[in-house]
Amino acid sequence: MQNYYFFCKNSYLCENFHRTMTPLARLLLSITLVITAVAAQPAARYATIHNDFAAIRAGLALQPHQTARIDGPHLVLDNGQATPLLALDTTRLAAAPYRFVARLANEHNKPGKSYRAIAAGGQEVKVSPTACGVVVEHTGPATYWAVTMTCHNSNLHDDIMDRRSMVITATHYENGEQVEQFTHTMTDSVDLADGFNSLMVEVNENTMLIAVGNKEFTPVMNIAVRRPSEPVRAGIIVGPAACIAVERTVMAQMSDPHRRITTRWTQETLDAHFAASTDPLEGYWQYLDRDMDDNILRLGGRYVVALVQAGDGYDIIYVNGAQVKRQQWTTGLWKGHLKKTAFIDNYTATWVDATFLPITDDVYATFDNAVILTLRFPVFRSQLRLAKVVDF
DSSP: OOOBOTTOOOEEOSSOTTOEEOOEEEEOOOOOEEEEEOSSSOOOOOOOBOTTOHHHHHHHHHSOOTTEEEETTEEEEEOOBSSOEEEEEOOOBOSSOEEEEEEEEESSOOTTOOEEEEOTTSOEEEESSOEEEEEEEEEETTEEEEEEEEEEESOTTOTTTOOEEEEEEEEEEETTEEEEEEEEEESSSSOSSSSEEEEEEEEOSSEEEEEEESSSBEEEEEEEOOOOSSOBEEEEEEOTTOEEEEEEEEEEEEOOHHHHHBOSOOHHHHHHHHHHOOOTTOEEEEEEEEEOOTTTOOOOEEEEEEEEEETTEEEEEEEEEEOTTTTTOOTTBEEEEEEEOSSTTEEEEEEEOTTSOEEOTTOEEEEETTTEEEEEEGGGTEEEEEEEOSOO
16 A cells, blocks of 8 residues: 655656646644644544644633643643544635644553543543544534544553554444444554554545554555535544654645636637637647656546637637546637737647646747747757648
8 A cells, every 4th residue: 555654745747747836725823722622522623733832822821721731842631521622723625625633642552451531510420441543524513524643542451462453443424323334453664552553534525545654654445425515624533532742743734726727717718719810829739749758747538729819918718628637628718928029920738747747947928920939848858740630
């Protein structure tokens, strides 16, 4: 299985082998930490914390809570109640995919030891084992996913036969009711005592990847989920009688590529615009041929694009033909720009590659008799030619 190293995962570019893409924009937010105890089930969650806890210190100063304290480089959350405790961040996440990572150590995780907690009526109860983890997809006090880590012994009083393990549990609650639950048991690659483990939950369009490990991430579950339409929250959950040290949390949200390159153009508005245009360069252009070194640059499709006047030149609007990320490329997305130079029919260019990243390094465009458009990428020893479409 592929290992997910802490807080970093590289992906590739299909059109540019020599560049790497980090799809998620890391957000280390400076927001007030709210500590809340919930009656029956965990409620809301999440704290995005700088490694030095500067933002958390400021939040705690504004809203102190006796169960939260700074201990050296760690934030310590001590839950003396018999109900779960949640550290909340006020940030709400849009529907775009995101990743939440927490590096935690459960100080109340000694084999065979019970820990005291106070129940709602004031009576003392003992809890063993204790749990901690993260919460994601929270839309209200009783609707969310909780992913927790709990350690167990197979035969505590038999030193020869006893085996210790960690159970990762993902539980989905809707309106306070448990809808579904998934578990996975680990015996290695995690700290089974009171050391630090990192827990990552990566929420995509319709799946939720869970990975855990003390040194590097090992994916343990990939669950089909139905994303809510409203904004969500994420955070840390401290189970009854647990006491956890938080080394860091990281929230990273994937930027929506469509948002950056969405235009007002549709097939209909392009057709209407070109019907009235007298500019010989405006109109539809389709793939003609290419001269590329596939070890450096690969073509993402046999594109049909539209050129429309825009400011100091022409915008390149995608129409169809994408092969890489074909379902994500839709008519009207911005594919690039041609900027006029002092020389007739010569332009500097920006080209948006198949993975939605702009290529701007020494990209040039030339027109030949207003019927051939050549895009040159000298850094990548490549060129692409498009031909004007007479009747689209």
